[in-house]
Amino acid sequence: MxxxxxxxxxxxxxxxxxxxxxxxxxxxxxxxxxxxxxxxxxxxxxxxxxxxxxxxxxxxxxxxxxxxxxxxxxxxxxxxxxxxxxxxxxxxxxxxxxxxxxxxxxxxxxxxxxxxxxxxxxxxxxxxxxxxxxxxxxxxxxxxxxxxxxxxxxxxxxxxxxxxxxxxxxxxxxxxxxxxxxxxxxxxxxxxxxxxxxxxxxxxxxxxxxxxxxxxxxxxxxxxxxxxxxxxxxxxxxxxLPPFSPLSLDPATMLRxxxxxxxxxxxxxxxxxxxxxxxxxxxxxxxxxxxxxxxxxxxxxxxxxxxxxxxxxxxxxxxxxxxxxxxxxxxxxxxxxxxxxxxxxxxxxxxxxxxxxxxxxxxxxxxxxxxxxxxxxxxxxxxxxxxxxxxxxxxxxxxxxxxxxxxxxLASLFFYLKRTSQPRVQQWREGEEELLRVEGSIFFGACHYLQLRLQRSHGQRVVIEAQHINFIDYAGVAMLHQEARRLLAQGRSLTLRRARAQVIEELHKLEGPEYCPIRFEA
Structure with a gap:
């Protein structure tokens, strides 16, 4: 100590x-x-x-x-x-x-x-x-x-x-x-x-x-x-001068x-x-x-x-x-x-x-x-x-x-949550690839917004440029797994490119690396 x-x-x-x-x-x-x-x-x-x-x-x-x-x-x-x-x-x-x-x-x-x-x-x-x-x-x-x-x-x-x-x-x-x-x-x-x-x-x-x-x-x-x-x-x-005032530390009064x-x-x-x-x-x-x-x-x-x-x-x-x-x-x-x-x-x-x-x-x-x-x-x-x-x-x-x-x-927290619930996303096409650069954390408040962006993508390969994603919580992991399986069912794929090690680790925790439906590229 x-x-x-x-x-x-x-x-x-x-x-x-x-x-x-x-x-x-x-x-x-x-x-x-x-x-x-x-x-x-x-x-x-x-x-x-x-x-x-x-x-x-x-x-x-x-x-x-x-x-x-x-x-x-x-x-x-x-x-x-x-x-x-x-x-x-x-x-x-x-x-x-x-x-x-x-x-x-x-x-x-x-x-x-x-x-x-x-x-x-x-x-x-x-x-x-x-x-x-x-x-x-x-x-x-x-x-x-x-x-x-x-x-x-x-x-x-x-x-x-x-x-x-x-x-x-x-x-x-x-x-x-x-x-x-x-x-x-x-x-x-x-x-x-x-x-x-x-x-x-x-x-x-x-x-x-x-x-x-x-x-x-x-x-x-x-x-x-x-x-x-x-x-x-x-x-x-x-x-x-301030007089000494002994306090009566009665438990009932203190609880009240x-x-x-x-x-x-x-x-x-x-x-x-x-x-x-x-x-x-x-x-x-x-x-x-x-x-x-x-x-x-x-x-x-x-x-x-x-x-x-x-x-x-x-x-x-x-x-x-x-x-x-x-x-x-x-x-x-x-x-x-x-x-x-x-x-x-x-x-x-x-x-x-x-x-x-x-x-x-x-x-x-x-x-x-x-x-x-x-x-x-x-x-x-x-x-x-x-x-x-x-x-x-x-x-x-x-x-x-x-x-x-x-x-x-509360007003500050409201505007903060509003901003973080809609992270900046840049989206463009390169051939059969639909690329999305996400700048911000993927947490429960941002999941719905990002899921809509993924569902509106039409490329054969959907690639998330993930180098700016610093944090992902359980809701984000579950959402990406769900979207990856939806794309696989359509004969398409979801790939995370240049993702940080801690983000990959969190995504593997849900079902293990061998069953993860998401692909990763360096």
Whole structure:
């Protein structure tokens, strides 16, 4: 038995010793921006999940530390998310009163089970699941998620209070009804923060533009108290470090929560891997999906014991991390430590941040999530992949966010199967020979198409140029045997020319070489 090396057990040793003073400084600034953004978001998501506000902060500390240190992505930041919070609330609220001690205990136990499921998938090397999330799905999901997040922030930007809706379309319709009640002071504060960030990006590219934009909005509200009297601020809270939460591992309760834990675990993984892949394509990083899955599972397994509820990759915080110039996962570590520091010492300062400023900065981040260049390139290269991207984008607006990912993956698989079920076949006559050059695998999905092409051939000898056939399954073997016997009954023959050795071997397995009705030529 081979024992894992220290880089497998402690993967952060691969990048931590390589840090320089400049890279640490960049990561510290990125972590500070991420912490400022994570504080109000985490509190809001905890309330959506039916938990006390402080549990959102706990979920942004220990799970984030573990996911960053043991993960593979340079820029992925985990923590509480809107989609996960909504799913948790709808799943657990029928079992206990939201906010109660029993409810909190069930949420943390479900988090532990979901983390264990994720960790086991990582051990079994199921990271190949990320291969089913095509680039077109990533582009569509990124653009759609950006629009969904932006729509979700519009009420804060306009000074409106609108209950959380299941889909972006429902949120937009609800927003339209409340538009006459918008607060102009909130809009102006948001515009001031947004303009400050844009000007800083234009004339001082290395400055932490997003953080300074939030600071500018906060100073404007502080300097003009009469004008900004109705501008909403981040809710005040009293924080502490995450307390240890012993879990009650009751078998009956665990069995009752297991189906939901598996569903939530899969949702978290698909979301996190989609985000990580999107970030990796931007930063030109090679992603280790199995390591990322193990890190996600470990963060939820251990985070649950420190009052952290189920976390997953966050598009908003990860995009901010990338755009702020993060150099390594150390930015996420700094973000978690600063959240812990702010939770203990800076609760009063956080309460001075205007929500419209936060909303404006998030809108700026959302704009950066949309890869316009990639979308244009996809349109030029492949119309079918562009259609998958469009379907995924529309699904994020019309369906729940996690459902949109599944819809995009299914659309990709549909077009893939459609293409592979009709391999390219070139057909021509040379005297008494009818030749067919097949370019693609002969599997169950392509058998009917190829059988029709063979039945429409009229040559005395039907020859398949087989050098481009890499794979054949049982259905393909049975179909070729059937067609060969049909041709023999008509006094004709079926020949495979220049077939690969593994293809010939599979064709001989059905009845043996001596009884095989198919001829072979080198």
């Amino acid at each position: 081979r024992w894992p090396d220290r880089l497998t057990l402690l993967p952060f040793l691969a990048w931590l010793p390589q840090q320089s003073l400049r890279s640490v400084s960049l990561d510290l600034l990125s972590g500070l921006s991420g912490a400022i953004l994570a504080l109000p978001q985490s509190i809001a998501y905890a309330l959506i999940a039916g938990l006390p506000a402080e549990y959102g902060l706990y979920a942004a500390i220990v799970p984030v530390l573990i996911a960053c240190l043991w993960g593979s992505s340079w820029h992925l930041i985990c923590g509480p998310t809107a989609a996960i919070s909504i799913v948790l609330f709808t799943s657990v609220s029928p079992l206990a009163l939201p906010g109660s001690a029993d409810y909190i205990e069930l949420i943390l136990l479900l988090t532990f089970l979901a983390g264990m499921f994720q960790w086991l998938l990582g051990l079994l090397r199921f990271g190949s699941l990320v291969n089913f999330v095509s680039q077109s799905v990533v582009l569509g999901f990124s653009a759609g998620a950006a629009v969904v997040i932006a729509i979700g922030q519009l009420p804060n930007l306009l000074g409106l209070e609108i209950p959380s809706q299941a889909t972006a379309l429902a949120s937009l319709l609800k927003l339209g009804q409340q538009l006459p009640n918008m607060d102009w002071a909130s809009c102006l504060v948001a515009a001031f923060s947004l303009l400050t960030s844009l000007l800083l990006r234009r004339f001082w590219p290395r400055a932490p533009a997003l953080l300074l934009g939030i600071l500018a909005g906060s100073l404007a509200v502080w300097a003009l108290p009469r004008f900004s009297a109705n501008v909403p601020l981040v809710s005040a809270f009293s924080g502490q 929560l297991l189906p939901t834990a598996v569903a939530c675990g899969m949702l978290g993984l698909v979301t996190s891997l989609s985000i990580a892949r999107s970030l990796a394509s931007t930063s030109q990083q090679l992603l280790n999906a199995n390591q990322e899955i193990r890190a996600q599972g470990l963060s939820n397994m251990l985070g649950a014991w420190f009052s952290g509820y189920l976390s997953a990759g966050s598009f908003t915080r990860s995009a901010l991390n990338l755009q702020a110039g993060a150099h390594s996962p150390l930015a996420g570590v700094f973000s978690a430590l600063l959240v812990a520091l702010f939770a203990v010492l800076g609760a009063g300062l956080i309460a001075h941040i205007p929500l419209p400023s936060m909303a404006a900065i998030i809108l700026l981040i959302c704009w950066g999530l949309i890869d316009f260049q990639g979308i244009r390139a996809l349109y030029r290269v492949s119309r079918s992949e562009f259609l998958v991207m469009t379907l995924t984008f529309l699904a994020t607006l019309l369906l729940e966010l996690q459902t949109a990912i599944y819809a995009g993956v």
